[in-house]
Amino acid sequence: MNDENGEGLSPIVKIISGMIFPFIMIFSLYVIMHGHLTPGGGFQGGAIGASAIVMLIVAFGARHTEKRAGEEKLSLFESIGGTLFVLVAILGFIMAATFMSNFLVGSAIFGEIPPFGSNPGILNTGGILPILNFAVGMKVIGGLSAVVLAMALVSKEDD
Amino acid sequence: MNVDWLLTHSPALLIAIPLLAAFLTPVIDRINKKARDAFVIIVLIIAEIIMIALAWDVFTGSAHIYTMGASSPTATIPAQAAVPIRIVLEVDGMSAFMGLISTTVSLAAGFYSLAFVKKETGQGRYYALLLLMLVGMLGMEFTGDIFNLFVFLEVLSMASAALIAYRFYYGDAVEGAFKYCVVSSLGALMVLFAIGLLYGQYDLLNMAALAKVMKYTTLDRIALVLLIAAFAMKCGAVPMHMWTPDSYTVAPAPITAMLVAASQASLYALFRICFSLYGLTLDVTTVGIIIIALGLLSMFVGVTMALPQKDIKRLMSYHAVSQTGYMLLGVGVGLYLLGKPDFDTYGMAAMEGGIFHIINHALYKGLLFLTAGAIFYKVKTRNLNEMGGLAHSMKFTTIFFMIGALAIAGIPPFNGFASKLLIYESAYHVSPILSIIAMLVSIITLASFVKVFHSAFMGPPMENAEEGDVPKSMIIGMAILTVGIILFGLFPGWVVSNIVHPAAQALAAQAGYIGSVAGGA
């Protein structure tokens, strides 16, 4: 109401959402990177991250958010995530036998094999799974927030 | 990087290359528009070349099996397990045949789009979605896994819906897209529910493995009904055809041509479910009669609805419904006779006719929609009453339209005649009425296209019409399909025995389908 464009909510909401934004992002990254160990993964973590950006859109207004991170930029982020996914999948049949094969199991990167049965969880496991989780996380953060931003901007056009 | 390596991995490559290109197209679009156009065309040509190589290998050799993420492409069942665990791609004759259609139509649509959407914004995403439609079709056609079929069905529907709404400023385009979106997502959810029913009983998702243990219980029957209803809806068979004219009419012309190929991918899924998933366990007589009835209804209702239309693309859309009926009739007769002694004598011929008609329809209907788009490009209207005398200025388009119209009406020497003749001859053995209705529909089709030709191309030239024909890239797009029509019309015997017969054989021989993935049937 009291922004120069008349956008956004009150200063209290703006400051608090600005403060908790980094924490939500870190939590999102945590969920993405522990996808192969705990419940969660790329989609879930990505949805958390996207909700952080949506919170900024609600608090600061769509136009303000667009100046910082436009829908084009966000969807570029998404394209890069998708490309990373396909490239890792294609590396499957260059490095190993088939498309999408988990060629990193047994190698130095993410390649440890955990002991069978219950264990406390070792981060350096899972082969290509953490990489794909990360790619999907990027995709979901970029994509969902771009959709919400585009819809918010279009409904602004009317008035 | 030798030829064998390429052929082994080609099923995965054919999905991966257009997919990667689709992700990259919006990025390249931000850098350079010309580079983006060239990139898309090159990707489409590469896909076409790989597809032809793969299809040739499948037609002359055996089906290609590709297990995603396994230690070797043919290791479908892991050492300690009894059933396939991973997703398996299975490219047999029918899949390769459908893949040929998809890539060819996409290539023509890609060339045609270069000029057709030149004045629009958001072209980067337009081409990305075009490539995604190709990915969706190929994914549906190659997969041997039933849940994967659902995923790629959704890729295809979402890309099509978005492209139908591409010219959103017309209003009715968005409306058609919304209708398409509702219909296809409901259909997809029915498919998903049926997959749940099958999975819940057998704990399997691989089609060949499912077919091996299929018991045809009550749950299987309910799943079959859901699957047939959903895919018949998606391919525009008659009781559920309402969305077809609405969305075909408003989509940009190249996309309409792609939509024809897309609904044929659903048709493929329908046939695959009936023949390969259920096969002889189902009651072939009843299901065959249902499919024949769907086909007859589609043929007849489609063509009668087409007669009074004033809108050129709407008229052609109803003809698309009617032509889908021929394919359902041909393959339905095949299903009806499956497992009976008559199958080898004329059941196979009926299947060949139906399947040959799929590729013919994709070619000439695609061409007709492209010519309709060319007319719209020139005179900015789709109403037949407002156009006339276009033969004076649009020489190439006129020739292309004539070839397409003669082919759809089943006039020799064009390809429509070859496939329709096969259907007439073999359906006659089941019941003469089937052939008579089919011939009658064919005659009405000819009448309807004579009317279009007369009101659009004949008569005095339009006063405000610009001189000259449409741009070169559009002519190239139409020419690709025309060459196909003429070749298929001139050498139908060669095509039937070398391309169509392996496809029909792949559908009819369920044991081969099961054996190549899940071991002996």
Next chain:
Amino acid sequence: MRKIAVVVFIIFFAFMFLAAYDMHDFGAPPSKMDDYIIQNTQNETGANNGVTAVVFDYRGYDTLGEATVLFTAIAGVMVVLRRRGENE
């Protein structure tokens, strides 16, 4: 028209209830494929989480398709909600 729709609707759901009645007992699913996955997740993929192993490894191709659906829908939203005016 509405009456026909209601009748079809009721028949359809009668069959669906039949389907629900005929399903396996709740809580005791057949599990040939899934038992293999549960037992071999750790040594084949190195992941502790069975669901992630299925999502990204055993059925990774599905996930690729699903990511594609998301990309498609987002590109579609961008196309439908794009601004018009400046031609390229």
Next chain:
Amino acid sequence: MIYNIPFFAVIILIAVGMYAVIFRRNLIKIAIGITIVESAVNLFLITLGYREGGVAPIYTNLPANVVIPGGMVLPVPQALTLTSIVIGVAVLALMLSFIIRIYQYYGTLDSKKVRRLKE
């Protein structure tokens, strides 16, 4: 069998959603109906994989008394559900953007009034 109450709940949810899609005229309500059907099918998939008394198929800090594999719920239905949820989100986003454009063009959400295409 009669203890299949979760499956009956699924069918009732599908019926509610289908009813909204077929008999409602407001476009937003149609979209809501599709989302309800979608959720019902997701519920169906997830109930398919439930094993009585099972824990999530995750080995991190797994209690020692769990029987492997009999004590874990099935992982595949969960993966399928995850896939189908994301697809549902995508469909909903696309459908809502169509509705936004239809509303801008016709000024109404009533599907009876949005009938430019009917002959």
